[in-house]
Amino acid sequence: xxxxxxxxxxxxxxxxxxxxxxxxxxxxxxxxxxxxxxxxxxxxxxxxxxxxxxxxxxxxxxxxxxxxxxxxxxxxxxxxxxxxxxxxxxxxxxxxxxxxxxxxxxxxxxxxxxxxxxxxxxxxxxxxxxxxxxxxxxxxxxxxxxxxxxxxxxxxxxxxxxxxxxxxxxxxxxxxxxxxxxxxxxxxxxxxxxxxxxxxxxxxxxxxxxxxxxxxxxxxxxxxxxxxxxxxxxxxxxxxxxxxxxxxxxxxxxxxxxxxxxxxxxxxxxxxxxxxxxxxxxxxxxxxxxxxxxxxxxxxxxxxxxxxxx
Amino acid sequence: xxxxxxxxxxxxxxxxxxxxxxxxxxxxxxxxxxxxxxxxxxxxxxxxxxxxxxxxxxxxxxxxxxxxxxxxxxxxxxxxxxxxxxxxxxxxxxxxxxxxxxxxxxxxxxxxxxxxxxxxxxxxxxxxxxxxxxxxxxxxxxxxxxxxxxxxxxxxxxxxxxxxxxxxxxxxxxxxxxxxxxxxxxxxxxxxxxxxxxxxxxxxxxxxxxxxxxxxxxxxxxxxxxxxxxxxxxxxxxxxxxxxxxxxxxxxxxxxxxxxxxxxxxxxxxxxxxxxxxxxx
Numbered sequence: 001x002x003x004x005x006x007x008x009x010x011x012x013x014x015x016x017x018x019x020x021x022x023x024x025x026x027x028x029x030x031x032x033x034x035x036x037x038x039x040x041x042x043x044x045x046x047x048x049x050x051x052x053x054x055x056x057x058x059x060x061x062x063x064x065x066x067x068x069x070x071x072x073x074x075x076x077x078x079x080x081x082x083x084x085x086x087x088x089x090x091x092x093x094x095x096x097x098x099x100x101x102x103x104x105x106x107x108x109x110x111x112x113x114x115x116x117x118x119x120x121x122x123x124x125x126x127x128x129x130x131x132x133x134x135x136x137x138x139x140x141x142x143x144x145x146x147x148x149x150x151x152x153x154x155x156x157x158x159x160x161x162x163x164x165x166x167x168x169x170x171x172x173x174x175x176x177x178x179x180x181x182x183x184x185x186x187x188x189x190x191x192x193x194x195x196x197x198x199x200x201x202x203x204x205x206x207x208x209x210x211x212x213x214x215x216x217x218x219x220x221x222x223x224x225x226x227x228x229x230x231x232x233x234x235x236x237x238x239x240x241x242x243x244x245x246x247x248x249x250x251x252x253x254x255x256x257x258x259x260x261x262x263x264x265x266x267x268x269x270x271x272x273x274x275x276x277x278x279x280x281x282x283x284x285x286x287x288x289x290x291x292x293x294x295x296x297x298x299x300x301x302x303x304x305x306x307x308x309x310x
Numbered sequence: 311x312x313x314x315x316x317x318x319x320x321x322x323x324x325x326x327x328x329x330x331x332x333x334x335x336x337x338x339x340x341x342x343x344x345x346x347x348x349x350x351x352x353x354x355x356x357x358x359x360x361x362x363x364x365x366x367x368x369x370x371x372x373x374x375x376x377x378x379x380x381x382x383x384x385x386x387x388x389x390x391x392x393x394x395x396x397x398x399x400x401x402x403x404x405x406x407x408x409x410x411x412x413x414x415x416x417x418x419x420x421x422x423x424x425x426x427x428x429x430x431x432x433x434x435x436x437x438x439x440x441x442x443x444x445x446x447x448x449x450x451x452x453x454x455x456x457x458x459x460x461x462x463x464x465x466x467x468x469x470x471x472x473x474x475x476x477x478x479x480x481x482x483x484x485x486x487x488x489x490x491x492x493x494x495x496x497x498x499x500x501x502x503x504x505x506x507x508x509x510x511x512x513x514x515x516x517x518x519x520x521x522x523x524x525x526x527x528x529x530x531x532x533x534x535x536x537x538x539x540x541x542x543x544x545x546x547x548x549x550x551x552x553x554x555x556x557x558x559x560x561x562x563x564x565x566x567x568x569x570x571x572x573x574x575x576x577x578x579x580x581x582x583x584x585x586x587x588x589x590x591x
Contacts, residue, residue: 062472062492076447225416302483
């Protein structure tokens with residue numbers, strides 16, 4: 001597939017915001033006392049990331065002015081469900097931020113964090129199912145897709161929470177969240193590596209023979225029916241070389257998981273305060289590369305029909 | 311989770327009603343075809359067990375024996391549809407080095423076998439109007455739909471938001487985004503032509519079918535066992551593309567058959583050595 005940067009940025013930004021909100025909500029529900037100023041700032045950051053992601057998702061549409069129509073088919077379409085959940089989740093986070101500012105009574109303090117955790121989990125599920133439900137894109141059609149969207153979001157959100165806590169002097173949260181950030185990053189690396197291993201061993205179910213019904217072992221395409229490409233040759237091919245693909249795979253594992261984990265461990269072992277910021281700065285490009293690779297690695301069966309330009 | 315999706319989709323599909331349904335091809339026929347193809351025909355699964363299916367399904371049957379790869383169907387399709395209710399179908403850089411544009415139909419060319427025993431197969435490719443279209447349930451707006459009255463899969467261009475998700479969900483790559491209008495387009499089986507009562511009945515056929523100089527394209531109701539298309543599928547081993555994904559394409563292809571030269575002399579030795587050089591037969 002051709003990775004669309006609109007979707008790459010949207011899923012990366014939203015995933016990170018969801019992870020941050022979950023980290024804050026769990027901290028609040030676990031009884032950790034966070035200063036209202038810090039919590040407000042962190043929620044505003046999450047809101048900003050989510051709105052950035054939403055704006056990025058609009059850039060993917062050919063007809064953004066009709067975007068509202070995308071809520072119609074929630075009964076059958078995971079994209080429709082995602083389109084419903086994303087504003088709902090932004091609404092919950094915004095409401096929580098407002099409730100903090102308005103200092104709404106203690107009885108409500110557990111409700112919004114709980115709703116935020118549920119919303120984040122459902123949103124991860126919907127986003128991942130958009131890809132996992134496509135049975136003939138074998139790289140995606142696996143529960144690991146859902147696990148990875150969730151764990152990578154959690155990891156980046158926790159890393160961001162640590163960086164924010166370190167920068168704003170929220171020592172309690174940093175102490176509580178830092179070990180979890182390290183664990184989430186390492187586990188996410190593990191499950192992403194599992195997906196990479198699975199994909200490397202995949203045997204495509206469709207062949208040129210099944211795609212054309214011409215049952216001859218020696219079958220080659222001589223012409224794909226046009227001289228200079230079409231939507232099919234643009235949308236479904238990443239155009240990068242195998243070498244570039246391998247480099248991105250290595251880079252995202254290093255930048256997205258290995259180096260941030262090392263920086264987190266350094267911070268935990270008494271490193272300087274900027275170790276947390278370093279983890280964040282390393283992970284951001286790493287996760288963008290990870291999402292790019294997620295799309296680029298997917299082999300669409302339609303590509304069987306487009307092998308020979310002429 | 312796929313089953314759940316299908317279950318959710320079920321109310322949108324017309325239930326199989328015995329009073330309106332055309333009688334079916336016997337189970338034996340399907341099994342024989344299944345054996346020929348070396349795989350289970352997806353359609354055979356629904357036979358007899360009352361699974362929902364439409365009573366009428368218009369489709370094309372492409373005869374790979376006679377397609378000569380002239381692209382007349384491609385240009386006729388483009389001409390009709392760019393001027394009709396589906397158009398205009400954009401062309402970009404039409405007079406430059408890399409022209410590109412929206413087409414509902416393409417003719418590809420494949421070569422089977424090893425020289426000198428090779429066979430050139432021209433392979434027209436357009437929307438298959440699947441009976442289980444994976445592109446329809448994923449559409450977030452409902453712009454993509456399958457007509458209950460005749461099984462044609464269509465896009466409502468006024469509802470499409472151009473998210474391209476349906477094109478990802480088509481394993482055949484049969485949908486093309488119109489780069490100028492930024493909406494998804496696809497073969498309509500010339501829906502604005504086949505029902506047009508102002509045209510003489512013989513012209514109420516898709517433009518590609520009308521244009522084909524060799525009669526390689528048959529058009530009709532594959533649920534009517536007496537239609538030309540059903541007979542061709544039944545008698546000449548019609549097969550579906552990528553049966554492994556259970557999309558149940560309505561369009562089918564007739565495999566290339568090796569013809570013996572009359573009198574037995576002069577037949578291509580490679581072809582006689584390799585009777586199954588091409589096609590499912």
